[in-house]
Structure formats: C-alpha cells, structure tokens
Amino acid sequence: MAADVTTNASFSESPAKVSEWRRFVRVFFQRRIVIFGFVVLIILVLTAIFANQLAPYDPYKQNLKIILQPPSGQHLLGTDPIGRDTLSRLIFGTRTALLVGFVSVSIASVLGVTLGILAGYFRGITNVLIMRFTDILMPFPMIVLALLLAAVLGGGIQNVIIALGIATIPGYIRIMCGMTLSIKENDYILAARSMGASHVRMMWRHILPNAIAPIIVVVTLQLGFLILAEAGLSFLGVGIRPPGAAWGAMVNEGYRYLVRQPILSVAPGAAIMLVVFAFNIVGDALRDALDPRLRGTL
C-alpha cells in the first residue's frame, strides 16, 4: 500500500501540503485491524494500572476449599489448584507482562541506541569494540541467552528484566550504528560541524532526531517479542517466581490439570497472544505512518 502512494506522489510536481499529524493518524489507522490493536493496548494498560480495583479477588489469596472450580458466576474463570481466582491472577498478570516489557525495552533501547550512535559516530577503536561486543552476543539464540542470564542472576521479575534487556541490546546497536553512518553523510551534518557544534550536540540534536522514527517502530515490535520471551522464561520456571502472577507460569501450572480444567492454561495463553498481536499490529502501522518516503503526501 505504502509503495503505491509514493509512486503516485512522484508524478505530481509539488505534493499538496497536509498537516503532518493528520497524515500520520490517517495512515496509522488505515487498516481497521489497527483500531482493534490500539484499543486492546489501551485497555491492557488501563487494566495493568487499575489491577487492584478491577480484580474481583486477591490474586495471591489461597483457599483450599474451592480448588479447581469450573467457571461460575462467582469465579468467572474458575479457580486454580490452590483455590486462587484465575481471573484476578490474569488481571495482575497484565501488570507483570507490561512491566517486564516496558522496562526491559527501555533498558535495551537506551543502552543500545547510545552505543550504536557512539560506534557509528566515532568509528575507529570505539566502533571496533562496540561492534565486536554485538558480534559476540548475536550468535546466542535470544531465548537461550536470556535463559542463561536468568539462571545466573536467579530469576525474579527484576532479573528477568535485566536478562531480557541485555539479550536484546545487540539489535539496537546494529540498527543505530547503521543509521548513524548513513545520516553522517548528509550535508546538514557537515554544516552543523562547521558551525562548531560539539560531538554531544551533533549526536543528540542532529543524528538522534533523524533516527528516532525507525527506533520507535523497533521498540513497539520488540515489546510484543519481550512479553513473549518473558512468558517463555516463566513457563520454564526461570522467570517470575511463584506466587507472582505471570501468564507464562500460569500456562505451566494449568498444564498438569489440562483434562480437568483446560481454562487454566487456555486463558493466560490467549492473553499473551492478544497482547503480542496488538503490539505487532500497532508496530507495523507505526512503521507505515512514520515512513519518511510518505512525508508530505495525502
């Protein structure tokens, strides 16, 4: 879709001036599914913030009198093997998933983008050191590296965040270094340099703003991926420690009671999929909407 618009625009002499924001919104919501993804994300963020108010029961309170109850009016999604309300745990799981996603993506993107700019801007020994570092981390399958780090650090939400953060840094370094190298070739960089701009100013005011759009897209897509990875670690038992509510761990707990009460595994898995799907849809829409080739077009 994006490509067609570009071709048409190149035929007209001067493309009609349109509000940048309105164009962004228009392209962003071009596909109806994006509205769905966007709404899902907003609902999830609100669920995570207001988990205390929304959850009908205490997600940690055990009640051995009501173990493994089927869904009913009182417990909409039933109860787990130690009598905790599944819906409440699901709601609190939103908090875990989004917290891990947002914090680890922040760590990885801030560190990765900084190292990437430095590597691309200074070349020489800085570049060699930083890029060799990424070369070393790249060959580990991401989940294996996160598993190793989580095992070394010892699980728990904080360590999962650190493990996932470190494991996803190399991607940002690669992208940012490449973009810095290409942005540096522009005349405005030469102009800024000749006016005496400092290195920090060059990187912060001139290179970063020109590279931020693709980074935003990567961050959004990575969020879904990180939530998936956290769920995987928690499923394996090296992620969020019990009794913490994590969707991956809930799938694993329900696994043993699959025949008796499939909802215990079905519900958290569906939740993971919904979140990751929403982040992917929104990420793709952002990529289209932020595509510089479409700037200034209808």
Next chain:
Amino acid sequence: MTAYIIRRLLLAIFCLFMITLIIFFAMRLLPGDPIIIYIGQSTQLSTLSEEGVQKLREEFGLDKPILAQYLKWVSGVVRFDFGRSIFYHMPVSTLLRERYPVTLNLGLEAFIISTVLGIGAGALAAVKRGKLADRIVTPLSYVGITIPVFWLGVMMIYVLGLQFRWLPIIGYTSPFDDFWMSTKQAIMPVICLSVGALAGIARQARSSMLEVVRQDYIRTAWSKGLSERVVIIKHALKNSLIPVVTVLGLQLGFIFGGSVIVETVFSVPGIGSLMVTSIFAQDYSVVQSCTLVFAVVVVVANLIVDITYGWLDPRIQYA
C-alpha cells in the same frame, strides 16, 4: 571468493572463542557451590568429612585458579571433552552425543518445512496480493509470530493428544528405530518449532517479492511474452530470495532456541530440555556445553548464510 570465505571463517572462529569466554565466566557467577550440590544429590556422600569435600573439589578441578579452570575447559572442548556431569554422573560428551541428534533432527525438519512453506506462501501472497491467498496467508503469518509456542504445544496436546487421541503427547523415537512412531511423535514438536520461523520467513518473502515484481526487468519479461511461470519463478522469485536468505540464519537460531521450550513441553530428550533440567540441577558443565552447542549452530548457520549470500548476489564485493 576464497579470500572472502577465509575471512568469514576466521571471524567465526574469533566469535566462538569469545563465546567460550562469556559462557565460562557467566557460569562461574551462578549461585551455589557445585560440590555441595553434588554431595546433596548422592546419598552415600552425604556424610562426607571436610577432607573428603576438599578431595572432591580437587577431583573436579574446582580448587585451581579460575583462569586455569578456563584453559583446562577450553582445551578439553576442542577435543570434544566437556567435563563430567555432576547430575547425570557421566561425561558430558556422552550426554551430548545421545541428545544432539534429537535436537538436530527436529530442528532441521522444522527449518526445511518453514523455509519451503514460508517462501512458497510468501511468494504466493505477493503474487496474489489482495486476493484470497493473500488474505489467508497474511493474517496467519501474524498469528504465527504472536502465538506463544509453549501454549500452542499445550493446546495441541489437549486437542490432538488428549481429546482425539490422534498423536502421542510426549517422547521421541529415532526414525531409524521405528519410522512410523517417530513421525507421529515428531509432528507436534516440529509444528511448534517451525511456526514462528515459518511466519517470519513468509512475511519477509512476501514483502521482498512485492518489491521485486515492481522492477523494470519484470515488466520487460512480461512484455517479451514470457509465460507467467517463467516470469514469476525464474525472474521474480530467484531475485526476491536474496533478502530472505539473510533472515534464514536468524530463523535457524530462532528454531534451535525454541527447542529449549518445545522439548520441555513434549518431554523430548534433546539439548534444549537437557539445558533446562541442568539449570535446575545447577549442573555447570552441562549448561555451558549446551549453550556452546546452540551458539555453534548459529555461528555455523550464519557462516553458511554469508557464503550463500555472496553466491546468490554476484553484486556483493568480497573485499
């Protein structure tokens, strides 16, 4: 070309060297004293005296300086001697020899399936853009990259294994022992391993194909009156494969990484499940060897990709 291959080879070897460093020192940060764990696991050793503990420590080489331990480990690794497993009471190399064919077999099956189907589905969706095939492939590819594999596995076990009883839910049999049983047991793990990579490859193939069919030489091919088959397969598909090959290396790593989860779900005795159980058993030497095996697979896969890339795209300079 030879110089290019040699350069890539040297880089790969350097990478592997650095990987051994990272793995070794990361493992030494693990909490818990391996000797104490070892003693805790075996009943006849639980009454061991202080000197006995010291003797064991010497036997495993854990009393030496850390650099000496590293050198001993690496010099062993290059001779396929990975030390002894504290948990399984056998050489790690024996364990790996038993386990790696399993992971390799399932992983390669998943890789071949996802490559062939992914490229096919992606190219089809691009050629039939907006039509029925595209409207099926594109949403499915979204599902493929978003579905948690462990959940897909659990759901398949529930539906195909427990409700309909079509497939065995756990285990692994070598295809050389019992081909039929092996195939039945492999179906669900292979689907789980391939689904993410399949979707990723299909998306890449689709967008790359869309890019290519717009090129002038495709229009030329059409206007020469070539048949649709020749234009699509010989002119478009072959050229659209170049960006796809770059993601193949990544996807192979993704598939083998996924075996950590998939093998655990289906109780498949491969490297992935071995790594997970060894982490819980705090079995140092096994965890570091498994991690090393995964890293080697990815390094080798990327080496092959780099070389294939040069061969597919003659414009690439080997300098």
